[in-house]
Amino acid sequence: xxxxxxxxxxxxxxxxxxxxxxxxxxxxxxxxxxxxxxxxxxxxxxxxxxxxxxxxxxxxxxxxxxxxxxxxxxxxxxxxxxxxxxxxxxxxxxxxxxxxxxxxxxxxxxxxxxxxxxxxxxxxxxxxxxxxxxxxxxxxxxxxxxxxxxxxxxxxxxxxxxxxxxxxxxxxxxxxxxxxxxxxxxxxxxxxxxxxxxxxxxxxxxxxxxxxxxxxxxxxxxxxxxxxxxxxxxxxxxxxxxxxxxxxxxxxxxxxxxxxxxxxxxxxxxxxxxxxxxxxxxxxxxxxxxxxxxxxxxxxxxxxxxxxxxxxxxxxxxxxxxxxxxxxxxxxxxxxxxxxxxxxxxxxxxxxxxxxxxxxxxxxxxxxxxxxxx
Amino acid sequence: xxxxxxxxxxxxxxxxxxxxxxxxxxxxxxxxxxxxxxxxxxxxxxxxxxxxxxxxxxxxxxxxxxxxxxxxxxxxxxxxxxxxxxxxxxxxxxxxxxxxxxxxxxxxxxxxxxxxxxxxxxxxxxxxxxxxxxxxxxxxxxxxxxxxxxxxxxxxxxxxxxxxxxxxxxxxxxxxxxxxxxxxxxxxxxxxxxxxxxxxxxxxxxxxxxxxxxxxxxxxxxxxxxxxxxxxxxxxxxxxxxxxxxxxxxxxxxxxxxxxxxxxxxxxxxxxxxxxxxxxxxxxxxxxxxxxxxxxxxxxxxxxxxxxxxxxxxxxxxxxxxxxxxxxxxxxxxxxxxxxxxxxxxxxxxxxxxxxxxxxxxxxxxxxxxxxxxxxxxxxxxxxxxxxxxxxxxxxxxxxxxxxxxxxxxxxxxxxxxxxxxxxxxxxxxxxxxxxxxxxxxx
Numbered sequence: 001x002x003x004x005x006x007x008x009x010x011x012x013x014x015x016x017x018x019x020x021x022x023x024x025x026x027x028x029x030x031x032x033x034x035x036x037x038x039x040x041x042x043x044x045x046x047x048x049x050x051x052x053x054x055x056x057x058x059x060x061x062x063x064x065x066x067x068x069x070x071x072x073x074x075x076x077x078x079x080x081x082x083x084x085x086x087x088x089x090x091x092x093x094x095x096x097x098x099x100x101x102x103x104x105x106x107x108x109x110x111x112x113x114x115x116x117x118x119x120x121x122x123x124x125x126x127x128x129x130x131x132x133x134x135x136x137x138x139x140x141x142x143x144x145x146x147x148x149x150x151x152x153x154x155x156x157x158x159x160x161x162x163x164x165x166x167x168x169x170x171x172x173x174x175x176x177x178x179x180x181x182x183x184x185x186x187x188x189x190x191x192x193x194x195x196x197x198x199x200x201x202x203x204x205x206x207x208x209x210x211x212x213x214x215x216x217x218x219x220x221x222x223x224x225x226x227x228x229x230x231x232x233x234x235x236x237x238x239x240x241x242x243x244x245x246x247x248x249x250x251x252x253x254x255x256x257x258x259x260x261x262x263x264x265x266x267x268x269x270x271x272x273x274x275x276x277x278x279x280x281x282x283x284x285x286x287x288x289x290x291x292x293x294x295x296x297x298x299x300x301x302x303x304x305x306x307x308x309x310x311x312x313x314x315x316x317x318x319x320x321x322x323x324x325x326x327x328x329x330x331x332x333x334x335x336x337x338x339x340x341x342x343x344x345x346x347x348x349x350x351x352x353x354x355x356x357x358x359x360x361x362x363x364x365x366x367x368x369x370x371x372x373x374x
Numbered sequence: 375x376x377x378x379x380x381x382x383x384x385x386x387x388x389x390x391x392x393x394x395x396x397x398x399x400x401x402x403x404x405x406x407x408x409x410x411x412x413x414x415x416x417x418x419x420x421x422x423x424x425x426x427x428x429x430x431x432x433x434x435x436x437x438x439x440x441x442x443x444x445x446x447x448x449x450x451x452x453x454x455x456x457x458x459x460x461x462x463x464x465x466x467x468x469x470x471x472x473x474x475x476x477x478x479x480x481x482x483x484x485x486x487x488x489x490x491x492x493x494x495x496x497x498x499x500x501x502x503x504x505x506x507x508x509x510x511x512x513x514x515x516x517x518x519x520x521x522x523x524x525x526x527x528x529x530x531x532x533x534x535x536x537x538x539x540x541x542x543x544x545x546x547x548x549x550x551x552x553x554x555x556x557x558x559x560x561x562x563x564x565x566x567x568x569x570x571x572x573x574x575x576x577x578x579x580x581x582x583x584x585x586x587x588x589x590x591x592x593x594x595x596x597x598x599x600x601x602x603x604x605x606x607x608x609x610x611x612x613x614x615x616x617x618x619x620x621x622x623x624x625x626x627x628x629x630x631x632x633x634x635x636x637x638x639x640x641x642x643x644x645x646x647x648x649x650x651x652x653x654x655x656x657x658x659x660x661x662x663x664x665x666x667x668x669x670x671x672x673x674x675x676x677x678x679x680x681x682x683x684x685x686x687x688x689x690x691x692x693x694x695x696x697x698x699x700x701x702x703x704x705x706x707x708x709x710x711x712x713x714x715x716x717x718x719x720x721x722x723x724x725x726x727x728x729x730x731x732x733x734x735x736x737x738x739x740x741x742x743x744x745x746x747x748x749x750x751x752x753x754x755x756x757x758x759x760x761x762x763x764x765x766x767x768x769x770x771x772x773x774x775x776x777x778x779x780x781x782x783x784x785x786x787x788x789x790x791x792x793x794x795x796x797x798x799x800x801x802x803x804x805x806x807x808x809x810x811x812x813x814x815x816x817x
Contacts (some may be wrong), residue, residue, distance in 0.1 A: 040711030047710045068704035073711065296699040297691075298720045309696060328700045 001105075002026040003288065003315050007112055011120050011286035012343035016336055019287055019344075023315075026288070027062070028054045030315035030323050037077040041321040060292050060301045064311050064324035067269050070098035078103045078319045087151055089268035098268050103319035110272030111158060113316060117286060118159045120343075121262060121276050122197060122226055129160035130185045132177060132200030132209050134167045149201075151271055152230060156199060166209075177208040179216075186220050186254070195224045198254065201231035202263070206246055207239075210253045221255040230264045230274070232329075234353050265350055269325045270314055275348075282334045284345035289314040291348050293333055294326065304333040307351055329353055375579045377403055380530065381569035384413075384561040386543035394535040394571045403579065406568045407586045410525040411499060413565035418496065418523045422479040424558050425521050426464050431548050432560075433459035436541075443544050447537060449690075451510035451650065458514065458798065467799070468521060471806035479523060482817055494812035496523040497612065498588030503602050505594035507653040509534035513541060514798055515591050515614075515807060516567070522811040528569045529583055539569045574601075581605055589614060589811055614810050616803055619655040619763035622734060623792060624662045624751040624777070626769040630669040637677050639768045642793025643743075644681035646766055648689055648723070649796045652739045655763045655803075656788070656795050659737040662748040671747035672714065675727035678745065679716035682723040691722045691741065698740045705738050733757065751777060760785035763803065766795040 003026050014022075035042050035052035045051065048063040069075070076083065082103040089098040102110075136153045157163055166182040169175050189196035200209065205227070213219075227250055236246065247258045265283055266274040275283035285291055292301050293308040302308040310331040313324045335347040378397030379387050389396035420428075433456045436443045444452065457463060468476035474486045478494040485492060500519040504512040512528060516538070519526040530538055545567075548560035572579035584590060584605035591614045592602040599617040607613075623646065629639045643661060650657050661678070663671035694702075702721050709715035713728035723741035734757055735744035748754065751769065758765070758781045765781055767774050767789050778789040787804045790797065800806050 043712075044707060044710045047715070065707050066700050066703040068700055069707045072704065072708050075711075296696045296721070297694045299699075299703075300719075309699065326700075326703060328696055330696065 002029050003109060006288050007116050009287055011117050012284055012345045014287055015338070015344045016346065023287065023290065026315040027313065027323065033318065034077045034321040034323065038075060038321050040073065040075060059290055059313055062313060062324045064326045065321065066326045067098060067267065067328070070100055070269055071096040074099055074101065075320050076101045077321055083319065087268060087271060100269060100320050100322060105318040109316050109318065110155065113272040113288060114155045114274065115158050117274055117276070118156070122159060126159060126161040128189055128194050128196045129156065129163045130189060130196055130198050131163055131165050132167060132182065132204055133165060134169050134175060135165040155272065177204065177212070179212050182209060183218060186222070189225070190220055190222055196222065198225060198227045200229055202229040202233060203231060203235040205229050206236060206241065206249065210249050213253045214249065219253060219255065223255055223257060225254070225256050226260045226262060227254065227256050228262045228264055230266060237352055267327060269322045270312060270316060272316055273314055278339045278343055279341040280339050282347040282349055284339065284343050284347050286345055288316060291333065291346055293331060304336065307332045310350065375576055376573065377401065377579060378571040379406060379568065380539035380571060381542045381567065382406060383409055384546060384565040386539055388536070388539060391540055392536055394530060394532070397571060403582045406527060406570060407499060410527060410566050410568050414525040416562045417520065417566045420558065422468065422476050422521070424552050426461055427552065428548055428558060428560065428563065429459040429464055429517060430461040431550065435544060435547060443541060451508060455510055455513055459517065464521070468808065471800050471808040490816060492814050492816045494522065495815055497811060497813055499525045499527060499586060500589040500591060500811060501583050501587035502526065502528045502591040503593065504528060504531050505598065506531035506533035508650055509537035511593060512538050518808045519811060522808050524589065524811055525566045527583065530569055530571050535571050542567060542569060587611055592616065612810050614805065614807055619761050619803070620737065621656050621658050621762065621764040621766070621795060622660040622662065623658040623766035624754060624769070625664065625674065626751050626773055627664045627667045628770045629768045630664065630667040630674065633669055633677065636669040636674055637681065639792055640674065640677040641681045643678055644685040645793055646795040647682065647743045648685045648741050651692055652737065652741060654796055658743065658766055658795060660735045660744045660746060662746050662751060662754055664751055665747045665749060671745060672727050675714065675725050675745040676716060679725040682725060682741065683718060686722045694721055694740060701738050702740055702742055705742060752780060755780045755784055758784035758786050762786045764788040764790060764795050766790055766792045768792040
């Protein structure tokens with residue numbers, strides 16, 4: 001498949017113009033597959049005026065699905081017998097998680113793509129990982145449904161030469177960072193001088209690990225290590241902690257240079273793809289992805305530099321029609337030029353999740369208050 | 375306790391009239407309450423007809439296209455207030471609410487058809503807690519508070535909280551002599567009103583507001599109104615709660631005989647869906663259309679879509695939040711995939727139709743309406759409860775009466791004709807507000 005051909009190139013090696021043709025061919029192939037294999041998606045595309053085989057198109061023409069659709073519908077482009085796993089997002093308390101079905105093709109692409117991207121930032125050699133999370137092997141490998149969190153941790157493991165975990169989970173399911181274990185693991189990699197990778201969720205890494213060590217006056221000198229964090233900034237935004245504060249604190253505690261503290265942006269509906277901070281502090285679309293920013297009212301693409309809702313496009317998903325997904329994160333395209341580090345790909349910034357408070361009033365009746373079926 | 379006083383002593387006290395946090399912070403709630411209480415005497419000295427005239431003049435003032443109130447708030451529900459404040463409407467509401475004779479506000483009067491002579495006295499101070507969904511609503515309960523000669527303290531919402539103080543600041547532009555030659559002074563009248571903002575979490579402030587109120591008026595969602603209801607209160611005080619409710623609509627066969635006629639109903643329905651951006655408790659989210667007549671429910675949905683587009687041109691959509699966009703796109707995608715969805719390229723409006731869906735749809739707001747087929751409109755009785763505010767009807771008058779009796783027995787308060795669902799009227803939520811704002815005294 002054309003998708004696999006894309007992975008033969010280094011992720012950020014091709015300019016926008018050169019990428020154009022190959023990327024679109026892969027999208028065309030993926031679109032035709034989903035159109036022909038997923039009846040609801042077919043209907044959705046026909047409504048948008050598109051059908052297979054897809055002719056010439058602009059990226060902005062592709063019909064996009066909002067992430068929330070996967071909370072309501074189980075969309076599949078493969079036979080049920082091909083589904084090897086069901087992935088669920090980590091919904092917030094009380095909210096319904098997204099569910100996507102994974103077949104072997106998608107799973108393989110996810111693993112390969114993640115490694116392809118990680119190696120570009122962390123190097124081809126596997127490195128010792130100190131992971132501030134629960135050992136994913138505590139979730140049964142055989143489990144049909146796993147959370148995106150578990151899948152994310154597992155996804156990074158092929159890049160690890162060794163992996164140690166510094167979070168424990170009690171019988172009630174409550175998780176807590178094991179600080180003594182974290183200290184022990186970091187002291188070990190520090191003494192061995194290895195190019196370790198400290199990995200964890202953004203909020204946990206800052207609020208439970210770094211701050212705890214900072215309060216205890218504990219410092220490390222891991223100048224050749226990297227920190228990779230995922231999960232977004234919403235919680236830290238609520239606590240008025242910005243990216244600079246975050247990086248400064250982590251640099252202070254762990255001794256990792258700011259240029260090696262990598263914010264990785266990803267989401268369940270296109271798992272396998274992560275967008276990591278380049279040296280110029282922005283994220284870049286690799287060869288297998290691109291971005292459109294849309295105005296929330298008109299839904300039209302906005303000019304580069306203007307903020308709007310992020311839509312990410314990739315031919316990666318094979319088992320479900322997730323090739324164009326609209327997120328509720330706000331972002332903007334920063335540049336279409338290459339980075340000083342040499343990486344190509346549309347550069348964008350994630351500004352954050354919408355912070356507008358929903359206005360509630362006398363017309364807001366909770367859905368569960370509505371009863372009755374005629 | 376931080377109290378931002380936005381309107382007091384007849385004047386706007388905001389440094390920046392768009393920012394509630396620019397209100398003065400040097401007044402305590404006690405000072406605010408004392409001030410309005412002292413100024414109530416002037417209000418009581420006015421006759422009910424003086425007050426009716428005052429609001430009529432206010433309506434004309436705000437109706438002037440060049441007036442700052444019109445230019446600033448003209449697209450946010452103000453124009454409904456202009457209609458409501460007109461003399462004939464206010465008299466209608468007053469007479470309906472006050473035992474058939476508004477003059478009971480001035481003197482003892484006979485209740486028509488009885489031997490009873492009664493007079494309506496203001497209760498004292500009304501404290502209004504307003505919701506942020508429709509800022510103009512606060513003026514309706516305030517207006518009724520003034521007409522019943524009560525002093526009023528308004529706790530404005532965080533969102534849209536600047537609206538009421540700015541409206542109040544134009545009261546001092548009304549000054550006229552009544553037929554007896556007495557000067558009706560808008561600024562003096564306005565001294566009996568104050569607008570403040572206190573934080574939702576500031577329990578001390580809310581307790582103080584509650585403890586000084588002879589009437590507590592609360593608008594909002596369940597959490598908001600329950601929090602007010604649970605505050606300590608003055609013994610003998612009255613509560614007027616406008617809590618969370620939902621509404622829907624039914625279209626009967628008698629209006630589905632032709633496309634032409636159905637389009638008329640669809641046009642009216644589009645107004646009900648579009649005005650207030652469905653944020654009012656009286657806004658419909660689901661429309662049940664009787665099946666098996668000339669105009670089928672799916673066809674009605676298409677006709678409605680046409681009218682939604684036309685209505686959007688007359689009444690452009692307000693600013694949309696990103697969360698709203700996601701909700702809208704989610705339902706559109708879902709219905710595109712398994713049913714039918716009609717919408718423009720923007721997020722301005724959405725009509726969703728499904729043959730198979732039953733019951734009330736989960737509201738999506740922002741002019742998103744779900745059309746559902748039904749065998750007989752009478753069957754919706756099962757969907758009604760005390761949290762159903764209005765069921766808009768397009769029915770013959772006989773069927774309307776029968777329908778209304780059935781659904782009202784289940785808790786529905788209003789069955790307005792389609793096209794008038796968003797009109798605020800008396801009674802509201804099963805109450806005549808002004809009746810609750812007065813003490814009935816008998817000789």
